[in-house]
Amino acid sequence: MSTTTLSHDEAHHHDAPKGWRRWLFSTNHKDIGTLYLLFALTMLFLGGASAMLIRMELFMPGIQLVDPDLYNNLVTNHALIMIFGAVMPAAAGLANWMIPMMIGAPDMALPRMNNLSFWILPAAATMLILSFVVPFFPGGGTQINTGWTLYPPLSVQVGMSMDFLIFAIHLLGISSVLASINIIVTLLNMRAPGMALMKMPMFCWTWLVTAFLLILVVPVLAGGVTMLLFDRHFGTSFFDAAGGGDPVLFQHLFWFFGHPEVYILLLPSIGVLSHVIPAFSRKPLFGYNSMVGSMLAVATIGMVVWAHHQYTIGMSMGAVTYFMIGTIIISIPVGLMIFNFIATMWRGSMTFETPMLFAIAIVLMFTFGGLSGVMLAVVPADMQYHDSMFVVAHFHYVLMPGAVFGLFAGVFYWLPKWTGHMYDERLGKIFFWTNVIGFNITFFPQHFLGLAGMPRRIIDYNVMFTEFNVISSVGAIIFGLSHLLLLYIVIKTIRGGKKAESRSWEGAKGLEWELDSPPAFHTWTVAPQVK
Amino acid sequence: MVLTGADNDPVHKVLVIEPNRQLSWKTTKRVFLALALCLGGVAWYFTSLGAWLVIPFTGLELLLIGLGLYLHCCHSHQQQVIQIDAESVSICDGRLGAQQASFPRAWAKIIQTRDPKGWYPSRLFIGSHGQFVEIGKFLIEGERDTLADNLRCAIQGA
Numbered sequence: 173m174s175t176t177t178l179s180h181d182e183a184h185h186h187d188a189p190k191g192w193r194r195w196l197f198s199t200n201h202k203d204i205g206t207l208y209l210l211f212a213l214t215m216l217f218l219g220g221a222s223a224m225l226i227r228m229e230l231f232m233p234g235i236q237l238v239d240p241d242l243y244n245n246l247v248t249n250h251a252l253i254m255i256f257g258a259v260m261p262a263a264a265g266l267a268n269w270m271i272p273m274m275i276g277a278p279d280m281a282l283p284r285m286n287n288l289s290f291w292i293l294p295a296a297a298t299m300l301i302l303s304f305v306v307p308f309f310p311g312g313g314t315q316i317n318t319g320w321t322l323y324p325p326l327s328v329q330v331g332m333s334m335d336f337l338i339f340a341i342h343l344l345g346i347s348s349v350l351a352s353i354n355i356i357v358t359l360l361n362m363r364a365p366g367m368a369l370m371k372m373p374m375f376c377w378t379w380l381v382t383a384f385l386l387i388l389v390v391p392v393l394a395g396g397v398t399m400l401l402f403d404r405h406f407g408t409s410f411f412d413a414a415g416g417g418d419p420v421l422f423q424h425l426f427w428f429f430g431h432p433e434v435y436i437l438l439l440p441s442i443g444v445l446s447h448v449i450p451a452f453s454r455k456p457l458f459g460y461n462s463m464v465g466s467m468l469a470v471a472t473i474g475m476v477v478w479a480h481h482q483y484t485i486g487m488s489m490g491a492v493t494y495f496m497i498g499t500i501i502i503s504i505p506v507g508l509m510i511f512n513f514i515a516t517m518w519r520g521s522m523t524f525e526t527p528m529l530f531a532i533a534i535v536l537m538f539t540f541g542g543l544s545g546v547m548l549a550v551v552p553a554d555m556q557y558h559d560s561m562f563v564v565a566h567f568h569y570v571l572m573p574g575a576v577f578g579l580f581a582g583v584f585y586w587l588p589k590w591t592g593h594m595y596d597e598r599l600g601k602i603f604f605w606t607n608v609i610g611f612n613i614t615f616f617p618q619h620f621l622g623l624a625g626m627p628r629r630i631i632d633y634n635v636m637f638t639e640f641n642v643i644s645s646v647g648a649i650i651f652g653l654s655h656l657l658l659l660y661i662v663i664k665t666i667r668g669g670k671k672a673e674s675r676s677w678e679g680a681k682g683l684e685w686e687l688d689s690p691p692a693f694h695t696w697t698v699a700p701q702v703k
Numbered sequence: 704m705v706l707t708g709a710d711n712d713p714v715h716k717v718l719v720i721e722p723n724r725q726l727s728w729k730t731t732k733r734v735f736l737a738l739a740l741c742l743g744g745v746a747w748y749f750t751s752l753g754a755w756l757v758i759p760f761t762g763l764e765l766l767l768i769g770l771g772l773y774l775h776c777c778h779s780h781q782q783q784v785i786q787i788d789a790e791s792v793s794i795c796d797g798r799l800g801a802q803q804a805s806f807p808r809a810w811a812k813i814i815q816t817r818d819p820k821g822w823y824p825s826r827l828f829i830g831s832h833g834q835f836v837e838i839g840k841f842l843i844e845g846e847r848d849t850l851a852d853n854l855r856c857a858i859q860g861a
Contacts, residue, residue, distance in 0.1 A: 189822045278843045281775045349764055353771040360734065361726040361779055388741055391764050392749060395757030402756070410753065418753070425754055428745075693821075697845030699723045 188693040196291075199283030200693065201272045204290050206590075208265030209583075211293055213659070215257030218301075220652050222250040227614070227648035233635050243631040244317035245333075249304050251320035252337075255437065256344045257297055259571070262579045263440035264289075264351050267379050269590060271355065273684040273691065274373045276364025276700040281357040289350035292343050299340035303333040319629055321426055324411035324419045328403050335404070338397045345390045352383035359383075364683070366702035370464070373682055374457060377464055378443030381471045385436050388475065389429040396425030420485050427478035435474045437571060439467060441578020442509060445531050447682070448581050449513050452528035453520025454679040459512040466505035466512075473502050483554045492551050499549035503542060510539055525677070526600035530581035533608050534573045541569030544619070559629070562622025568615045580607075580658070587665050588672035592690035595665040603661060606654035613647025716787040716857045719797060720850065722841045724779035731776050739765055781841045785829075787857050792829065794836055804829075804836040811858050815851045827851050 188194060188203075198204055226246050229237045238246065268286065272279055280286045306312040313331010316322075327334055359380045363372065372380075399410040400422065409415020411422045450457045457463065477498040479487060487495075513535050522528070544566040548554050557563060588594050617640035622628075626637045633641065672689040683702075687695050726734070746761040782797025793805040810831035817825045827847050828835035838854075839847050 189820060282771055285771070349767065353768050356734075356768075357771050357775045360730075361724055361775055363725045365723060367725075384738075387738065387764065387768065388745060391742070391760035392745060392754075392757055394760040395749065395754055398760070399754060399756050410756075421752055421754060424752065425749065425757075428749070694844060697843050698849070699843065699846075 197287065199279070199287050201268050201279045201283070201286065202590075202691065202693070202695075204280075204286050205265045205268030205270075207290050208261045208268055208293075211290075211297075212258050212262035212265055213662070215253050215261065215297065216655065217659075219250050219253035219258055220655060222246045222253065224648065224652050226250060227645040229631060230633070230641050231645040232642070233633050233638055235631055238631070240631045241315040241317045244319065244629060245304060245307070245315035247629055248316045248319055248322075249300070252300060252340075253297075255320070255433070256341075257293075257300065259437050259575050259579065260344075260348065261293060263379075263382070263437070263575075266375075266440060266444070266579065266582050266586070267351075267355055270586065270684060271358060271376055271379060272362075273687060273695060274376055274682055275359065275362060275367060276683050276696050276702065277358060277362035278694060278696050278699075280354050281362055282354045285350050286354050289347045289354065292347040292350070296340045296343035296347060299336050299343060303336035303340060306333045306336060307331055321423075321430070322397070322400065323426070324400060324403065324422050327400055328411065335401065338401050341397050342394060345394050348386050349390050352386040355379055355383040356387070364696075364699045364702050370461070371702060373443075374446030374460070374463060375440070375443035378439040378446070378467060381467050382436050382439045385432045385439075385471055385475070389432045389436075392425055393429035396422055396429070399425075420482070423482050423485065424479065427481045431478040431481065432471070432474050434567075434570065435470055437575040438578075439471070441534070441575050441582070442467070444578045444582035444585065445513060445534060447680075448527045448531045448585050449516050451585070451677050451679040451681070452525060452531070453517045453522050455516055455520040456681075457512065458515035458518075459508075462508055463512055466508045469505040470502060470509075473498060473505070477502065480549055480554075483551050484558050496549055496551050500546060503546055506542055510535060510542075521679075525584075525597060526595075526604050527581040527585040529601065529604045530577045530584065533604070534577045534581070537569055537573035537577075537608075537612075541566060541571075541573065545570060557622060559627055560622035561618045561626045561628050564628050565615050565618035565622060568611075568618075572611055572615070577608075583662070585677070586684075587662070588676035589684060589687075589689050589691070591665050591669075592672050592688075593665050593669035594672050594676065595661055595669065599657065599661050599664075603654060603657045606650060606657065610647050610649075610651030610654050614644050614651050615647075617641075617643045617647075714787075714789050716785075718785040718787075718850070718853070718857070719782065720785065720839050720842065721782040721797065722779050722843075724776075726776065726779070728776060728780065731772050735769055735772055738768055778841060783838055785838065785854070792858060794829065794838060804834075806831045806834075808858060813851055813854050813858070815847070829854065 188200075189198075195203060195207060198207070225237065226243070229235075229243055268280065271277075303316060307315045313333060316327075316330055316333050316337055318327045318330065322334075322337070359372070359376055399408070402408040403410050403412060403417075409417040411417050411419045413419060446457050446463060477495055479491065479495045480499040483492060483495075513531075524532075544562070548557055548563065548566055584595060584600055621637055621640045621644075624637065626633050674687065674689055675685040676689055683700055686700070742761050742765055746758050749757040780798065783803070784795045784797045786793045786795070787808065790808055791805050792808050792811045794803045795801065796803055806829065811829060812831060814828045814835065815825050816828070824844055825847055826837055827839050827850065828837055830836055839850050842850060
């Protein structure tokens with residue numbers, strides 16, 4: 173018999189903890205979600221600053237502001253910060269805030285692990301920043317001029333900043349894996365009674381698939397960068413042809429992670445869209461089952477087509493054909509998702525608040541990015557476009573609308589729920605238009621630059637590319653500055669504004685809208701019954 | 704989640720307390736096996752290409768996934784059975800069937816303690832004569848409040 177002697181304490185408080193301990197030791201999913209979102213916002217500005225420098229340098233031909241190695245380091249850091257520091261943590265922030273509220277769970281399944289997976293991130297970000305800063309110090313070695321792909325042999329040759337970067341990637345990987353395990357366990361085991369998998373909100377489905385993808389690909393990247401570390405310091409020759417190794421092996425390892433990473437970035441935003449479009453069309457989502465099926469198909473096929481990033485390495489004809497056909501096939505389930513979104517809007521009572529504007533922009537521009545993706549999937553065409561600015565334009569058209577606009581839509585859609593205040597709709601729309609116009613001015617001309625032969629990752633360019641580069645850089649200034657407005661809107665909404673109702677949007681459906689705005693510190697202390 | 708039995712009997716009551724869960728042990732094992740197969744396939748493929756360093760990371764990750772699933776399943780498969788009859792209140796572990804404690808019903812007290820700062824969940828105890836046993840540790844806050852009320856009614860309702 174196990175019994176205990178009690179001291180009586182009948183105080184009744186349910187307040188949120190106060191001070192820095194609240195954030196450092198938090199196991200509350202809402203607090204950790206907020207931390208993720210704030211971290212992502214900070215990194216968005218850091219990554220954005222490096223993008224601004226890149227575009228300022230490319231404003232005119234010649235070398236103006238930075239030297240070529242620093243330019244390439246900016247390119248490397250911009251990509252890594254935006255992918256690992258901004259988009260993934262922002263999506264994790266939305267997941268932390270929304271998943272428990274959407275499935276009627278009181279918190280994430282493993283709250284302490286949740287705390288750990290967040291607090292690894294600032295350490296990783298510090299390592300990432302150090303990798304950029306170290307070469308400025310005496311004995312710090314050369315800049316990381318490899319681009320985010322870190323291909324050897326160049327990555328074996330650069331200075332100690334690469335070691336900081338490898339460590340940062342390991343930490344980011346650990347954080348992602350811990351978050352994924354938490355999300356999988358939460359979604360599989362903690363759904364409210366009556367909520368079968370096929371009744372789960374679409375955002376939760378997208379995160380379930382994303383978490384499985386992360387689980388499958390992160391160890392491969394971890395293995396790849398560790399092998400790189402071994403080649404750099406322990407005399408191995410995994411990627412050194414002179415020692416019997418193969419530099420192309422690293423490309424396979426990297427892109428086995430890198431291509432599914434695109435879907436890891438995209439799927440949470442597709443989940444957001446699956447809530448925003450029905451809410452503002454005042455219709456249920458068209459084809460729930462086919463959305464789930466498409467997502468699973470995208471994830472599965474996306475896992476086995478990585479080498480379309482490597483057409484130019486000299487693969488066999490059979491392998492190239494396989495990767496080409498596989499890549500083109502992905503457009504079928506992606507097309508089905510887009511069709512479902514359009515069919516949801518069809519004959520709906522649509523209104524055009526900021527989240528919906530972003531959703532429509534995604535449908536239009538992500539489709540455009542997808543089409544240029546099909547162009548790149550075709551081997552003979554890709555041989556021409558490879559490593560040109562066309563590729564830069566393509567992946568920004570995929571990732572900005574597909575991932576970042578989706579996150580913006582989610583932030584504007586759920587901001588009233590999180591803060592208890594409605595954001596300023598007029599400012600929201602101004603932000604939308606400046607952001608979208610700025611984005612298109614920046615990246616649309618880059619298609620032409622690429623088709624005309626301007627290579628990517630080169631600091632200088634031929635004078636014949638000047639006009640489009642000037643347009644692109646002016647667009648980048650508008651685009652970059654528009655994010656200050658986002659910051660202002662978010663701060664303004666947190667500080668006050670019109671009181672948000674529980675169901676902040678007329679057409680919003682789901683358990684999260686049954687809760688107060690803002691929700692209590694602990695929610696769903698009694699599990700809801702889902703019919 | 705509290706399931707009540709023998710509702711019609713004002714003297715004898717049985718309360719089965721268990722947390723909300725969606726995964727059975729069998730499904731948990733299947734999920735883990737499916738993940739292990741996929742990860743094993745990936746590790747095998749890259750090892751065959753010479754990238755054997757993928758294996759330790761895959762293994763470590765699989766261990767973490769297994770641990771996460773196991774710990775959470777252990778937590779979500781806890782069960783306590785509280786039997787109230789005319790003379791006594793007994794608490795059993797629902798999974799193991801072992802009796803945790805038994806108290807005379809006339810003296811049994813229900814005490815719910817709360818963290819003064821509200822940082823931690825409340826704790827619910829049942830006992831008498833200074834000896835108490837914790838019940839419903841695995842429940843969520845609202846369920847624990849309801850259980851405390853129901854138990855008070857059930858014990859005093861004889």
